[in-house]
Amino acid sequence: MAGLTKTKPTPPRWLLAELTYACPLQCPYCSNPLDYTKYQNELDTDDWKRVLTQARKMGAVQLGFSGGEPLTRQDLPELVKHARELGYYSNLITSGYGLTEEKIIALKEAGLDHIQVSIQASSQELNDHIAGTASFNHKKEVAHLVKKHGYPMVLCVVIHRENIHQMPEILAMAEELGADYLELANTQYYGWAHTNRDQLLPTKAQFEKAEIIAQAFKEQVAGKMKIYYVVPDFYEDRPKACMNGWGTTFLTIAPDGVALPCHSARELPGLDCPSVKDYSVEEIWNESKAFNFFRGTEWMKEPCRSCDEKDKDFGGCHCQAYLLTGDMHNTDPVCSKSPHHGVIQEAIDSAAASTLAENEKPLVFRNSKNSKLLS
Amino acid sequence: MSINPELPIQFSRTHRLQWEEAQQKNVILYPEGMVELNQSSAEILKLCDGTRTLAQIVSDLEAAFSTSGLTNDITAFLEVALQNGWINQN
Numbered sequence: 001m002a003g004l005t006k007t008k009p010t011p012p013r014w015l016l017a018e019l020t021y022a023c024p025l026q027c028p029y030c031s032n033p034l035d036y037t038k039y040q041n042e043l044d045t046d047d048w049k050r051v052l053t054q055a056r057k058m059g060a061v062q063l064g065f066s067g068g069e070p071l072t073r074q075d076l077p078e079l080v081k082h083a084r085e086l087g088y089y090s091n092l093i094t095s096g097y098g099l100t101e102e103k104i105i106a107l108k109e110a111g112l113d114h115i116q117v118s119i120q121a122s123s124q125e126l127n128d129h130i131a132g133t134a135s136f137n138h139k140k141e142v143a144h145l146v147k148k149h150g151y152p153m154v155l156c157v158v159i160h161r162e163n164i165h166q167m168p169e170i171l172a173m174a175e176e177l178g179a180d181y182l183e184l185a186n187t188q189y190y191g192w193a194h195t196n197r198d199q200l201l202p203t204k205a206q207f208e209k210a211e212i213i214a215q216a217f218k219e220q221v222a223g224k225m226k227i228y229y230v231v232p233d234f235y236e237d238r239p240k241a242c243m244n245g246w247g248t249t250f251l252t253i254a255p256d257g258v259a260l261p262c263h264s265a266r267e268l269p270g271l272d273c274p275s276v277k278d279y280s281v282e283e284i285w286n287e288s289k290a291f292n293f294f295r296g297t298e299w300m301k302e303p304c305r306s307c308d309e310k311d312k313d314f315g316g317c318h319c320q321a322y323l324l325t326g327d328m329h330n331t332d333p334v335c336s337k338s339p340h341h342g343v344i345q346e347a348i349d350s351a352a353a354s355t356l357a358e359n360e361k362p363l364v365f366r367n368s369k370n371s372k373l374l375s
Numbered sequence: 376m377s378i379n380p381e382l383p384i385q386f387s388r389t390h391r392l393q394w395e396e397a398q399q400k401n402v403i404l405y406p407e408g409m410v411e412l413n414q415s416s417a418e419i420l421k422l423c424d425g426t427r428t429l430a431q432i433v434s435d436l437e438a439a440f441s442t443s444g445l446t447n448d449i450t451a452f453l454e455v456a457l458q459n460g461w462i463n464q465n
Contacts, residue, residue, distance in 0.1 A: 061402070154407070
């Protein structure tokens with residue numbers, strides 16, 4: 001078993017419960033797997049309760065209810081109530097679609113701590129285009145209701161080439177809606193975003209301009225609004241410390257019960273990710289091949305193996321290494337020390353060429369039809 | 376932003392202070408984040424209940440731990456807590 005560590009791993013702190021892959025939106029940068037339509041058998045309520053109980057016992061405390069759109073699960077209030085009784089801090093990560101004031105109140109009573117609402121752009125036209133669903137006005141209404149009922153409100157906007165020019169308007173919208181936190185998430189190129197990268201990746205000049213505007217805003221709203229800025233790693237020269245280190249902190253459970261060390265790990269070959277239908281969370285976390293695969297530094301090849309920064313970034317992201325170099329054991333090619341670093345510039349050049357092409361390829365929206373075509 | 380000595384201090388309604396058995400420590404929980412607290416920080420925050428002012432928190436802790444001269448340390452910590460939004464004075 002590669003990378004098996006002898007010491008007992010640190011327990012999970014963060015549990016991401018992907019309740020379903022069903023979603024009324026069609027965002028072309030969705031992090032769900034391209035072939036999500038293959039996984040139809042969702043865990044039932046009792047399965048989820050068991051998973052929450054087992055992970056909490058190990059020490060997980062932050063819990064994200066995600067998806068897909070978690071509101072499509074009718075048992076969400078019941079799961080939230082169970083989570084509250086166990087002492088989790090529960091985050092609902094939602095598009096806001098289908099969220100009514102009645103549900104917001106019911107979830108609060110069940111013990112939900114926080115609601116994160118995603119908005120795709122600062123204008124109705126672009127929001128509804130990217131979401132593939134007329135949803136802009138409803139999302140803004142939901143943001144108001146979330147505040148009204150005393151939740152901390154996090155607004156999440158995924159940033160890419162179609163909306164990066166709206167940065168000033170996006171910031172103004174966050175302020176107008178009274179967001180307590182604003183997550184500006186530069187697109188990470190996995191799943192559907194990888195497929196659509198030529199259409200989504202902004203230029204370096206666009207990034208730099210947007211970042212200066214966001215930075216100035218951050219200082220201006222200090223003490224009132226916190227900004228989480230997810231860096232665009234294609235324009236960095238060192239990789240992100242992905243997942244805070246494989247199997248150290250984060251545990252994702254996919255809708256069908258497969259346990260993943262990160263929510264993209266399903267696309268990595270040969271990990272044999274285990275299911276909570278077959279094993280306890282403790283067995284999965286401590287003993288499974290998948291969770292031990294990239295623990296520690298034994299798995300590393302050069303240049304990571306002899307690098308003095310290997311304990312800082314853990315070699316970066318394995319999904320990115322796999323998608324861009326074909327080998328998940330390679331150094332994340334974002335790193336300028338990687339012999340494959342050139343693929344990043346090729347991706348940037350390819351995206352730039354795509355903007356100039358006479359017939360720009362259309363975005364592939366995330367929906368069942370396209371999922372079946374791509375799997 | 377600094378502590379107003381006249382007003383009572385209250386722990387934020389949008390954060391949660393909780394004992395974590397697995398970690399054997401108190402933590403502050405907020406959207407997608409967690410801060411681990413040492414024992415003295417946790418003891419200070421537990422007294423931020425919306426009734427006590429800075430001076431009362433200092434005197435209560437000095438009495439509880441039979442010590443004196445805590446004013447500077449407690450003030451410094453509460454200023455940080457205020458800047459981070461863990462406490463407020465309304």
